[in-house]
Amino acid sequence: MSEDGAESRAALWRTAAGQRGYFTAAQAVDAGYSHQAQHYHARHGNWLVIDRALYRFREFSELPDEGDEQLVRWSLWSKGRAVVSHTTAxxxxxxxxxxxxxxxxxxxxxxxxKSDAVILHRAELPQSEVEDRMGYRVTTPLRAITECAAAGEDQDILDGAVSEALERGMVTRRRLLHAAQLLGARAELGVERALGAMS
Structure with a gap:
């Protein structure tokens, strides 16, 4: 590998390492790989083709799965604009x-x-309701619970989530009720039922 090639690989590896080994075609270009070079690496199996213009270094696929790798993939698919939310959060x-x-x-x-593999919800989320993870963003436990309640999610799922979040100190009853009120009557009812189930 030429010195330029080694530098390009090192630059792309640094980017991909923070994204569980995933990277986009645009990120590969930024690291110094032409589209022709990208096709070469994909064709020869150096890079796994995940989706259109989305790749993963083969080495990362051989590591133990941590369970949230696919969330990194969908964050890259959205060009970093999507936040993992609702029951996925x-x-x-x-x-x-x-x-x-x-x-x-x-x-x-x-x-x-659009993709059939995802359900999209449209909202402008304040930064206070979002947490950064390695390679993706996710709504906070407080937001995840209340948005599930607002969406009319199964009450058993809400009951369990509320109980565990309170037990682990991730939310308080007061903040939960206030956040639910902001999302409307359906969210408020779901949260109140979940809190009532704990009594």
């Missing part, structure tokens, strides 16, 4: 029994991309 926080079949993402109102 509950699962990311290990709250309750949520195990959604499709990924829930909250995106800006003007977001135009």
């Amino acid at each position: 509950l699962a990311a926080h290990d709250l309750g029994t949520a195990n959604p079949a499709r990924i829930h993402l909250t995106v800006p109102r003007r977001f135009r991309q």
